[in-house]
Each structure stands twice: as C-alpha cells, then as structure tokens.
Amino acid sequence: MGISIIKSQTAQAKSVLAANTIAFTACFAVWVMFSIIGIPIKELLSLNNTQFGILVATPILTGSIFRLPVGMMTDKFGGRVVYLTLLLTVLTPLWFIGSATQYWQFLVLGLLVGVAGASFTVGIAYTSKWFDKKNQGFAMGIFGAGNAGAAITNFVAPAILLSFGWQMVPKIYAMAMVVVVISYWMFTYTDPDHKHASKVTIKEQLQILRDPKVWKYMQYYSLVFGGFVGLSLWMTKYYINEYGFDLKTAALLGAIFVLPSGVVRALGGWFADKYGAYKVTWWVMWVSLTCLFFMSYPQTALLIKTTTGEVKFDIGLNVWVFTALLFTLGVSWGFGKASVFKFLSDEYPDNIGVVSGVVGMAGGLGGFTLPIIFGALIDYTGINSVIFMLLYGATAVSLVWMYFTFAKEKKIKHTQEARTKALKEYATTHDNPNDVIAAQAVLEQIDLIEEFNKKYNEFKQAHTK
Structure with a gap:
C-alpha cells in the first residue's frame, strides 16, 4: 500500500494513474534505448543493416512475449505487485549493457531488458480498473502517453552519448530507474475488488483467443503500435542515411514523430470516448495510408535529353515535407493506439488484463519484426524508403479488413x-x-x-x- 496520506478513492486513482504513466514512460525509454546507442555499436562491431535491425529489435521481442503472461498475472495478483516486480527485474541487466563488448552479449542483455516493454499490459489493466467506463478511454490515453518515453531517449541519450560515451547511457538509465521504483512503491495502491480473475485458470483465460474480434484488434494494433515502435527504432538511422544529418540532429528530428504520437494518445482516448472507437480508427487508417503513400516514394534523379542537352530533375521529398508527413503519421497512430484499446475496454471490461496482453503482444511483435524486415529490405534493395512501402501495404490490408468486418456487424x-x-x-x-x-x-x-x-x-x- 502507498503512503497513507492519500485516502479517498478518487485521489488514489489519480495517484495510481500518475505513477503508472511515469513508470511506463521510463520503461519505454529503456525499451527503445538501442535506437540511439545501437548506432555507435553498429560501427564498433561493423554490423550490416539486418544485424542492426536484430540488435534494436531484440528488447521488443521479450517485451512482446511477456505481455500475455504479465496480463494474466495482473488479473490474478493485482497491478501494483506485478508492476513493482517487473521494474526491479530490469535494473541489473540494464546496468551491465554498458559493460558489454560482443554482439551476443548485447543480444542477451537486450532480451532481459526487453521485459520493460511488458509494463504496458500491467499498466493499462491496472489503470483501467480504477476508473469507470465513461472515463476509461481518457485515463488509458493518459497512461499510454508514456510512449513519449521514446522521445525522452531521443532527447537525452544523444546528449549523454556525446558527453560521456554510449556506455554511460544504460548506467544513467539504471540509476534513474531506481528512483522510479521507489516513487512507484510510495504512490500506488491496491484495491482487492480489482482482482476479478483470481480463480480463473490460465487455460480459461486463453479462451479469449477463440474470439475472432480479438484477432482483428491484434492486427490493427500491430500496425499502429508495431509501426510506431518500428519507426521509433529506425528513424534516427533513417535521417542519418537518407539526409546526411549527424546523430544528435537526426535523433531530434526523429522525436518529432515519437513525441506527439505518445502525447496525443490521451486526446485520442477522449475522442474515442466521445465519437466511438470505430470512427476514430477508421480515420486513423485513411490518414496513415495517405501519408505513407507519399513517404514511400524514393529519392529519384530523372535525366531528360532535350535539344539543348541533358536536364536533370531531382524528384523526392525534401526533409521538411518528409518530417511534416512523419509528424502527421505519428499523431494519427497516437489516436489509433488509444482507439484500439477503447474497443477492448468496451467489449472486455472483466478480462481487460488478458485481452490487453494478447493485443499488446501482437503490437509488440509487430515492433520486433519490422526493424528486422526494414534492415533486410534495405540490404536487398538499397532503397531507404522501402520501409514505408511495406507499411503502406500493411495499412491498405487493415483498411480492407476493417471495412468488410465492421460493415457486416453494422448491417x-x-x-x-x-x-x-x-x-x-x-x-x-x-x-x-x-x-x-x-x-x-x-x-x-x-x-x-x-x-x-x-x-x-x-x-x-x-x-x-
């Protein structure tokens, strides 16, 4: 139980929401840390794009896989004890990343640190149970704004790296995480009524996978969240390779995508509460499709022979137009992440821990596979914008699926x-x-x-x- 000075249920709910959001922000910053320190590690170990993709994606794998069991444990034991245990688990491997020297060591420690990514499932379930249905979307949106932890890494990690070397980034992060653990223990609370599934077996909880709607929401979330994670891990490198920026500038430009996508999630939750999850998700898909269409076009040089000689035209997005489209894409995905979980809170209020774990796992696995596919496609084609071509195709599939499934239900x-x-x-x-x-x-x-x-x-x- 947290500090006794906060006694009312409403005040405790707000305290839990604030503590969960701060802890999730810290966990997310740790989860995507390799997007920054991975760049000097790539040069140190002479990695190709595919190997770099595996390096930055490794923490995402364990964070995704653990979302389902963590969601089950949250329903069974309560969010506070599960969240505290998860935070403590991350500390030791996080510290030792700064001492690693070989590729396999980074991969193993990355897998251990990746458990931080499972914090989303425990936090979303723990948060939702403190609020009524009318305010759940907004509350979960505020919590989900912890995605902005990726932007903190984009701002803070390059400064630490340039001042003290990449080895100090995980060590400073570990020290900050200790402060987060202490604060979390002080300002969170337990309500025994929230443990609805304490007598439900794992087999019974997994029955949720038989619901075809769950698979539909898994697909949506693998795009809006998986795409967000994948691009968060890749955009710093993209700006360096495509536009020639240095690490610090590239990371700041990447934050233009990451920061609003996390912050507007709360606004997306409010819109989902007011207008419905379906309308918000539908418009998210269309905005995403439009942005990705233009972002997919590679930098092209067109040579035309004229009567006066050859004329060369450079066709492609300049950095400012590209960044504006990237910002718009980030905002739309921020809305989409909130609207998908509004679907879940409306349809599965008594089993939110398990279903959010399943859907969150799908999103995380999308974030794990995308950087690896990005690296492989770039190694094969040599075209940096091929990553947006892939996302454009995935968005088109989501739109078609959404139209036909929801059209039938609406009929x-x-x-x-x-x-x-x-x-x-x-x-x-x-x-x-x-x-x-x-x-x-x-x-x-x-x-x-x-x-x-x-x-x-x-x-x-x-x-x-």
Missing part, C-alpha cells in the same frame, strides 16, 4: 434496430396485445429461418464434392 445492428423500431410502431397502432405478440413471433421466426438457411448452406458446401 446486423441496423437490421435489429429497424425490427425493434417497426415492432414498437406496430404496438402503438394495435390495441390487441395478441397481435403484438404474434408480430414479435414472426420477427423471431425470421431470425430462425435465416440461421437455418445459413447452417444448411454450410452443410451443403461441406458435403458437396
């Missing part, structure tokens, strides 16, 4: 609403209650006939050679 919903309205109008024009009961029976029979036809057609198709 069913509208049909049910129309039948209910028709039945009410019929009841107002007929005084005989038997007539109303008969009309209601007819509507129910229609549903049964439609279900029968569906089952019959499925049976017929299965047994037709």
Whole structure:
C-alpha cells in the first residue's frame, strides 16, 4: 500500500494513474534505448543493416512475449505487485549493457531488458480498473502517453552519448530507474475488488483467443503500435542515411514523430470516448495510408535529353515535407493506439488484463519484426524508403479488413434496430396485445429461418464434392 496520506478513492486513482504513466514512460525509454546507442555499436562491431535491425529489435521481442503472461498475472495478483516486480527485474541487466563488448552479449542483455516493454499490459489493466467506463478511454490515453518515453531517449541519450560515451547511457538509465521504483512503491495502491480473475485458470483465460474480434484488434494494433515502435527504432538511422544529418540532429528530428504520437494518445482516448472507437480508427487508417503513400516514394534523379542537352530533375521529398508527413503519421497512430484499446475496454471490461496482453503482444511483435524486415529490405534493395512501402501495404490490408468486418456487424445492428423500431410502431397502432405478440413471433421466426438457411448452406458446401 502507498503512503497513507492519500485516502479517498478518487485521489488514489489519480495517484495510481500518475505513477503508472511515469513508470511506463521510463520503461519505454529503456525499451527503445538501442535506437540511439545501437548506432555507435553498429560501427564498433561493423554490423550490416539486418544485424542492426536484430540488435534494436531484440528488447521488443521479450517485451512482446511477456505481455500475455504479465496480463494474466495482473488479473490474478493485482497491478501494483506485478508492476513493482517487473521494474526491479530490469535494473541489473540494464546496468551491465554498458559493460558489454560482443554482439551476443548485447543480444542477451537486450532480451532481459526487453521485459520493460511488458509494463504496458500491467499498466493499462491496472489503470483501467480504477476508473469507470465513461472515463476509461481518457485515463488509458493518459497512461499510454508514456510512449513519449521514446522521445525522452531521443532527447537525452544523444546528449549523454556525446558527453560521456554510449556506455554511460544504460548506467544513467539504471540509476534513474531506481528512483522510479521507489516513487512507484510510495504512490500506488491496491484495491482487492480489482482482482476479478483470481480463480480463473490460465487455460480459461486463453479462451479469449477463440474470439475472432480479438484477432482483428491484434492486427490493427500491430500496425499502429508495431509501426510506431518500428519507426521509433529506425528513424534516427533513417535521417542519418537518407539526409546526411549527424546523430544528435537526426535523433531530434526523429522525436518529432515519437513525441506527439505518445502525447496525443490521451486526446485520442477522449475522442474515442466521445465519437466511438470505430470512427476514430477508421480515420486513423485513411490518414496513415495517405501519408505513407507519399513517404514511400524514393529519392529519384530523372535525366531528360532535350535539344539543348541533358536536364536533370531531382524528384523526392525534401526533409521538411518528409518530417511534416512523419509528424502527421505519428499523431494519427497516437489516436489509433488509444482507439484500439477503447474497443477492448468496451467489449472486455472483466478480462481487460488478458485481452490487453494478447493485443499488446501482437503490437509488440509487430515492433520486433519490422526493424528486422526494414534492415533486410534495405540490404536487398538499397532503397531507404522501402520501409514505408511495406507499411503502406500493411495499412491498405487493415483498411480492407476493417471495412468488410465492421460493415457486416453494422448491417446486423441496423437490421435489429429497424425490427425493434417497426415492432414498437406496430404496438402503438394495435390495441390487441395478441397481435403484438404474434408480430414479435414472426420477427423471431425470421431470425430462425435465416440461421437455418445459413447452417444448411454450410452443410451443403461441406458435403458437396
């Protein structure tokens, strides 16, 4: 239990939200630390782009895999004890990264430090249970703003690196994490009523994977969060290679994508509360598709032979137009990260720890695989903007999937609403209650006939050679 001076439930909820957000910000800064220190390590070890991709993605792997079991433990034991344990687990390997000298050592320590990425699942579940449904989206959006920890790394890590060497970055981060652990212990609280799933087995909790809606949300989140993590890890290097900036300037430009994407998540949660998760996610996909279309175009030199000689045209995005598009993409993904979890809090309020763990794991795995694919594609094609071509294709798939799945659900919903309205109008024009009961029976029979036809057609198709 935290300090006793805070007694009211509302004040404790705000204290938990603040402590969770700060801890998540610190964890996220640690999680993407290799995006900065990985650049001098790449030069030190003479790594190619694929090896660099593996290096920066390694912490993302364990952070993703541990999201599911951490979500289960949060439902079972409560968020406070799980979060504290996770923070303590990260300290030792984080400190020793500064003493590593070989590639395999960085990979092993990266895997251990990557557990910090699982903090999102415990934090989102722990936070949501302190707020009512009306305010959950906004509260989870504030917590999710901890993604801005990636921007802290973009601001702070280059300054430490240039002043003291890359080895001091993980050591200073470890010392800062000790302060976070102490503060978290002091300002968080436990409510026994939040442990809804304490008697539910792991097998029963995993039944959530049988719900096709969960897989849909996993796909959305693998784009808006996985893409965010992937680009957060890659953009500093992209600015260095594509536009020739030094490390410090490249990291600051990369923060233009990272910072707003994390901060506006709270605003995205508010919009999802007000306008609905579907509308927000739909517009996020369209804005993303538009930005990625232009960002995908590679720097091109067009040589035209004219009557007066050859004329050369340079076609491509200059750094300022590119950065503006990157900023817009970051803001849209910030909204998207909040709207996806608004879906989850609305549909799975009693199992939010497990379902957020599953969806968060999918997003994290997207963030793990993308940097590796980025490196492999660049090594193969030699085109830096190929990473945006990949994301453009993934966004197009998400839009198509979203259109067809939600269109079907909306059609069913509208049909049910129309039948209910028709039945009410019929009841107002007929005084005989038997007539109303008969009309209601007819509507129910229609549903049964439609279900029968569906089952019959499925049976017929299965047994037709």
